[in-house]
Amino acid sequence: MLFDFEKILQVINFFFLALALLAVYYYAYRLQVELRRSEFLKKEAQKYQDLVNATTEGVLQFDEEGHFTILNQSGARCLGYEDPQEILNDSITVYHFLVDPDKKKQLCQIVKKNGELKNHIVQIKKKNGEVIYVSLSLHARVHGDGNPILYEGIFHDVTHQVVLEEELWNYSTRLEKLVQEKTDEILQLERKRFHLEKMAAIGQMAATLVHEIRSPMSSMKMALTLFQKKKEIFLEKERRVMELAVQECQRIEAMLKDVLDFARPQEIRLVAQDLHDVLDQVVERMKPAFQGKKIHFKKDWDSRMPLVLVDAERLLQVMVNLLQNAIDAVMPEKGEIQLRTQYIEKDGICRIETIDNGMGIPEEDLPKVFDPFFSKKPGGTGLGLSVVQKIVEAHRGRIQIESTVGEGTLVRIELPVESPKFHFQ
Ligand SMILES: Nc1ncnc2c1ncn2[C@@H]1O[C@H](COP(=O)(O)OP(=O)(O)OP(=O)(O)O)[C@@H](O)[C@H]1O
Ligand SMILES: [Mg+2]
Numbered sequence: 156m157l158f159d160f161e162k163i164l165q166v167i168n169f170f171f172l173a174l175a176l177l178a179v180y181y182y183a184y185r186l187q188v189e190l191r192r193s194e195f196l197k198k199e200a201q202k203y204q205d206l207v208n209a210t211t212e213g214v215l216q217f218d219e220e221g222h223f224t225i226l227n228q229s230g231a232r233c234l235g236y237e238d239p240q241e242i243l244n245d246s247i248t249v250y251h252f253l254v255d256p257d258k259k260k261q262l263c264q265i266v267k268k269n270g271e272l273k274n275h276i277v278q279i280k281k282k283n284g285e286v287i288y289v290s291l292s293l294h295a296r297v298h299g300d301g302n303p304i305l306y307e308g309i310f311h312d313v314t315h316q317v318v319l320e321e322e323l324w325n326y327s328t329r330l331e332k333l334v335q336e337k338t339d340e341i342l343q344l345e346r347k348r349f350h351l352e353k354m355a356a357i358g359q360m361a362a363t364l365v366h367e368i369r370s371p372m373s374s375m376k377m378a379l380t381l382f383q384k385k386k387e388i389f390l391e392k393e394r395r396v397m398e399l400a401v402q403e404c405q406r407i408e409a410m411l412k413d414v415l416d417f418a419r420p421q422e423i424r425l426v427a428q429d430l431h432d433v434l435d436q437v438v439e440r441m442k443p444a445f446q447g448k449k450i451h452f453k454k455d456w457d458s459r460m461p462l463v464l465v466d467a468e469r470l471l472q473v474m475v476n477l478l479q480n481a482i483d484a485v486m487p488e489k490g491e492i493q494l495r496t497q498y499i500e501k502d503g504i505c506r507i508e509t510i511d512n513g514m515g516i517p518e519e520d521l522p523k524v525f526d527p528f529f530s531k532k533p534g535g536t537g538l539g540l541s542v543v544q545k546i547v548e549a550h551r552g553r554i555q556i557e558s559t560v561g562e563g564t565l566v567r568i569e570l571p572v573e574s575p576k577f578h579f580q
Contacts, residue, residue: 252280448488450485478492
């Protein structure tokens with residue numbers, strides 16, 4: 156027998172047996188390797204999980220719909236939950252916490268555009284309804300086609316910081332405003348001081364000048380009056396010149412009186428008066444100034460006006476000046492002048508206004524009209540309004556002028572109805 160089949164079969168059996176054993180050994184080895192690897196991975200995952208849980212930052216991962224896939228302990232606490240599982244098991248989305256729903260679109264847009272979002276301050280509402288600010292940083296885990304599949308990042312509560320910053324900003328704005336107010340106040344006081352000093356200097360100079368002019372003036376007038384008494388020795392032409400000279404002397408005297416009024420301190424004696432009685436006297440006194448002119452004059456009295464504490468003589472002087480200015484400003488053939496009173500009970504003041512339809516005051520002149528010697532009238536001394544202002548201020552009142560060129564002027568005086576005692580300025 157050339158082949159021993161039995162032996163051959165034995166060899167084949169042995170070969171398959173060895174092969175099977177080898178395979179078993181190989182699979183056992185692979186299983187062991189896999190087991191070790193999975194153990195290693197498990198340990199690494201646990202380490203990672205421990206690390207994520209130990210950090211004070213909130214760590215989160217969520218999908219396109221906003222469903223959380225990862226949330227650590229700090230993150231859950233920041234959102235007002237004890238355990239992250241409460242959120243992970245539930246279908247609460249990350250967008251559920253946003254106070255402003257429009258923020259969702261904005262956040263997604265930034266991450267999609269830049270691939271990430273860094274320290275973005277977002278307002279969120281916690282589980283208990285408390286609203287806080289968090290600083291959020293995110294990046295997108297992108298799919299092969301470029302679309303994000305997951306968003307992951309960190310966040311933490313910055314409410315304290317935001318509130319402090321807001322407070323600081325408020326403080327600095329308030330401080331800036333206060334500094335501005337105080338600067339304006341100082342500037343105003345400085346301007347007032349300068350104005351008062353200027354007035355005092357002008358007043359002193361004017362008083363000296365009046366004193367020097369007055370005596371020779373009186374002598375001249377006296378001489379002229381004496382000459383006038385001896386009419387017969389002069390020619391008609393000479394008499395007329397003398398008449399003119401006396402008139403000019405009277406004009407200069409009136410002017411000197413204005414200058415003295417301006418220079419002297421205003422002594423005010425306040426007495427409870429019927430304001431309309433005083434104003435009627437003004438109207439009466441101004442009648443000659445209206446004569447020969449077609450000026451329509453209108454009174455508009457507030458019947459509720461109580462007695463007002465004023466110095467009647469001084470108020471008369473004020474109103475004569477204002478009415479004279481109005482008469483000078485209007486066209487004699489179609490002038491309109493109104494004298495109006497108003498009682499403003501809540502502020503305890505009375506208002507007296509003169510309104511005319513005259514030429515008006517150019518805007519650039521308005522700040523100067525109260526300056527002494529500012530006049531745009533031929534023959535005007537420019538002292539009228541400065542005396543008026545002094546008298547009004549001595550009454551603790553105020554004066555305002557509103558004017559439009561070509562339309563007219565409104566002068567408003569406001570006086571306290573009850574002034575504190577007598578006062579001198
Ligand atoms: N109602 C008014 N309409 C237009 N301009 C006015 C009016 N009131 C005052 N003004 C302007 O203000 C200037 C100053 O007025 P103010 O009364 O102080 O002096 P004046 O009238 O010129 O001279 P006077 O000393 O004789 O009163 C006037 O010259 C005039 O240009
Ligand atoms: Mg005047």
